[in-house]
Amino acid sequence: MEGSPELRKIQRPLETRGIPKDIPNSETFVRAHWDILLSILERHWSELREVKSRYPKGPRTTLERAEKFFERTHRYLVSLTQCDIPPPELQFLPFNKQLARSTLIFSTVVSSLAGVLFYVTLAAHTRGILSQGETVLLLLPTCSLLYLPIPLHRRTRINMEHSCRYLREGGKGHIVIGDVREGMFISFCAHEMAHHFLRERGRGGGLWEEGWARWIQLRVSEALSREYSVDALTPALTLLLGELKEALMLARGDRPIPAWVRKVKSPFHTGAFTRWVKGEPSHSRERLFVHALGTAAFALLNEFRGDDIFKEFIGDKKPYPQL
DSSP, X not given: OOSOHHXXXXXXXXXXXXXXXXXXXXXXXXXXXXXXXXXXXHHHHHHHHHHTTTSOOOOBOOHHHHHHHHHHHHHHHHHHHTOOOOOOEEEEXXXXXXXXXXXXXXXXXXXXXXXXXXXXXXXXXXXXXXXXXXXXXXXXXXHHHTTTHHHHHHHHHHHHHTTOEEEEETTEEEEEEESOBHHHHHHHHHHHHXXXXXXXXXXXXXXXXXXXXXXXXXXXXXXXXXXXXXXXXXXXXXXXXXXXXXXXXXXXXXXXXXXXXXXXXXXXOXXXXXXXXXXXXXXXXXXXXXXXXXXXXXXXXXXXXXXXXXHHHHHOOSSSOOO
C-alpha cells in the first residue's frame, strides 16, 4: 500500500468505515506539488493576518439576520455551482443562552465547593489541627478549583459553535446552527450548505467532498464578507490553514519545514493536556487526515484549473476528480 507510514496505519480502519479509499492517491498528488501547496498556505496565511483588521466579527446573529444570510448563501451557491438545488431547512438554536446558563450553574457549584473547602481548611488551621505548611498545601488545589469554569466555558462555547451540522430527516436536508457571531454564522452555514448540495447530488461526506465543501466555504465567506462587512473569512481561513498545514506536514517526506509554517496556528489539537489547558475540544486524528488531504488536493486543483473545478466536481458522476 502506498502512502506515508501514518496513512498506512489508518488506511484500513478508514476503509472499513466507508471513507473513500483514494487517500494514498491524494497524498501522492499533494506530495508531488508540495511546493505549490506551501505557497498557497503562505498566501492565505497573509490574507488571514490582513482580514482581521478589515472587518468586524459582527454581533450575535438574530433569527431575522440568520434567515437573510441563509437565503443569500443558498443563492450564491446556486450561482457558483450552476445547480438549481432547493435550500435545506434552517434550525436556529439559542446557543448563547444555553452557554450563559451552563457556565453560571457550574461556576456557582465550583465556587460553593471551593468556599466550603476554604472554610474547613482554615478552621482546622485555627484549631491547630493543621500546620501552616499543611494548610497551604490544601489551599492550593482548592484555589485551582476556581480556574475550572474558564476552560469549561471556553470548551462549551467552542463545542456549541462547532456543533453546526447538516442533517437529513424525512428525505429533506436541515442545517442546525446557533446564534454565533454573524461572520461565523455565514462561514459555517456555507460549509454545511455545500454538504447539502453534495447530498442532493448523491454524494457523501468523504475526502473529496470535505475538500470541496471547505473551499466552497472560503469562496462564500470571501463574497459575503465584502457584501455585509462582517468577518466571515477568519473562521473559514482558520480551519483551512489548519488543514493545509496538516497536509504539508503529512506529505513532506524528507523536505525541511520552513520555520514560518510552524507559526501558523492550527485549531486542531489532539494532545489531551493541551486541550484541557486551552479548553478546546478534541479532534479525531483519522478524520483530520481525511479533511486535510481533501482540502489540500482541492487547493491544488483550484490552483491549476480555477473555480470551474467547483462546478465540475458537483456535476461529475465520478467518485473523485481526475488528478
